[in-house]
Amino acid sequence: MFESLDPVVLARLQFAFTVSFHIIFPAFSIGLASFLAVLEALWLWTKREVFINLFNYWMKIFAIAFGMGVVSGIVMSYQFGTNWAVFSDKTGPVLGPLMAYEVLTAFFLEAGFLGVMLFGLKLVGPRLHFLATLMVAIGTLTSAFWILSANSWMQTPTGYAVNDVGQFIAVDWFKLIFNPSFPYRLTHMVLAAYLTTALVVGSVGAYHLLSNTRQPGARMMFSMAMWMIAVVAPIQIFAGDAHGLNTLEHQPAKVMAMEGHYQSHPDGAPLILFGLPDQDAAVVRYALQIPKLSSLILKHSLDAPLAGLDTVPRENWPPVPITFWSFRVMVALGFLMLGLGVFSLWLRWRGRLFESRPLHRFALAMGPAGFIAVLAGWVTTETGRQPFTVFGLLRTVDSVSPLAAPAVATSLIAFILVYFAIFIAGVVYILRLMAHPPHPGEEGPRGDTPERAAGITPAPAIATRRFS
Template identity: 80%
Template structure:
């Protein structure tokens, strides 16, 4: 069935498929854990019942999402040994310890407090329970720290040496961890997680406000979500711009692919809004462009010269069409999220935040936008790094295990079947939970048998984000 198909292509497709499923869960749990900590803090500070009702409502959803993240994350680590053994051998002395640090910090923090957070409110008291919630939220952020450090090192390797066996080893761990792209990527990802959560919370609140605008819980969750979109979306756009400038400095070929710059421009590069990149012919067909704006954005000068892919050997070109379009999807959704925030700010100023049906329908439509933007951003980052796994040092073709295409293809088909069956069931259950509004006296997961059936027990302190 897979005769004649490149095994490396199939291995990349398998990793991309499983990673695409996995990454949306950490993006949601990072933001949702922090949101839960804020809700519980507001309840302890104000004593208002609406906050503890919302906390218990979203805690049940967090429990299921966390469990799904665990299941999808376990698969990721196995692929390093099965499909990418050469990469594991050469980069393992650097990547392995970073993964271990994540386990020794985030894993034990989450494992120690997750059970208390999910089932312990009536057992340990409100203040200790809030500490547990806060520790889980901090644990998700620490997990993101280490995983992004490892991935960022693959993007912008620093602080390494190569030993006699051809392996990358750490010469300076601080330079390895805090490699040039890491601070920008960490900020960009954490803000993306917060916006993703805000959009889901806002969509659920809008859904219930369309049914009954007087419900206290949906009013509070919608207001909080819209404040997050209003305040954080512009910051995210600014962070993305700074990340882009960092990428231009350290991964210029990725920027060429993102911008569709096949040709060099000596006196100012255009900004291609849309077009059809043709990699074979080395041009963007049917381009809609704004002259010199690309140079203004990237180098803050209309006439600044910009190198193109014509200065790079073709064997080092990334797949331009997918990088070009995924980048535009991410940026376009970012501006739509900012538009939603500004729309809600205008409605709030008019005193119509809970009555404006058009705003509520817009918020519902934007509910999945954070997940799509995260996926588009990840695709941009990873495809733009090709044809390397360690940028400029280790090619993807040299990183794969010596497996035959039928073996990789068979496991890919198995993953597709199992993932769609298992995760479709989980998503349907989550939508059922969200379809009911929070009620007075809302109970948490300890009173919810389906959450336990999903695999969330006090001992299920397995890192969801750690397998990214």
């Protein structure tokens, strides 16, 4: 049944499927861990109950998202051995230590303090508990550091040599870790994680404000989310532009695919807004373009020449259609985020941040936008690197294990069935938690309330009802 299929394509599809599920959870948990640290710090500073209520509310959601992220990530480590054994053998001396550093620093830090963060508010006291929350937040950022360093080395490899058996080995760990694209990719990803979390938090706040604009928890989370989007979205656009210029320097074929430049433009390249890339004919059909604008963006000059894919051997071309469109999805969502931030600033200035239903509907619709943008950015990055796993050095077709197509196809189908069953159930449960607004006395995962956290015995239930 599957004998005629290409095992390389199937292996790539399997890894793409699992990493697509995985990446959305770390992107959310990185930002949410920092948000929780800010909420607890504000509670300790101001003693306002709204902050600890929001902390307990979002901590339950964080626990589920973190768990699903860990489970989905473990599967990928096995795929390196089963489907990509040649890649693992050749890059192991470089990527193996980087992945080990991620486990020894970030994962151990998260695992060591996660239990205290989730269940120890009353047991260890507020200040020590805040330290645990801060350590988990730092751990998520440290994890991003090592993972992005490893992936960035695959994009822009430096600090290596090749030994007698064809393996990449490190000769300068500093150059290897801080390779040319790493600072740009780390900045871009962390900002994307913060935007993703802000959009989710803002959409949940907007959902509850649409039914009741006087809810303190909904107002606070919505206000904080809109501030984050308004500040970070323009920074992300500038960071993305710097990342693009770095990519043009080190991976020009990727930028050619993103821009749809099959042909070179010696006197200024147009910016193709939309079109249908035809890989076989090497042309973008029905192109809607702005003359010379691509040269202005990439070279800061209207008449600057830009090379096209006609200068690259055809066997080294990335798959232009998917890279072209995934890049546009990411950019379009980025500008929608900017629009949401500007709109919220205008309504905040007018004093209508919590009463504007158009803003709330806009924020609610943008809730999934961060996840989609992260996936689109990942697709752009990884397909734009093709046909290489280590850019310019190791081709994808030379990286796979010697597996038959039926074996890979069977495991791919199994992954699809299991992932959809488990992770859809988890997402549905998260959405149910989000459907209930945060309320006074919000309980954490252990049942801790603000009163219990402060060592205060709650009043009897009858008295609570009498004065509520």
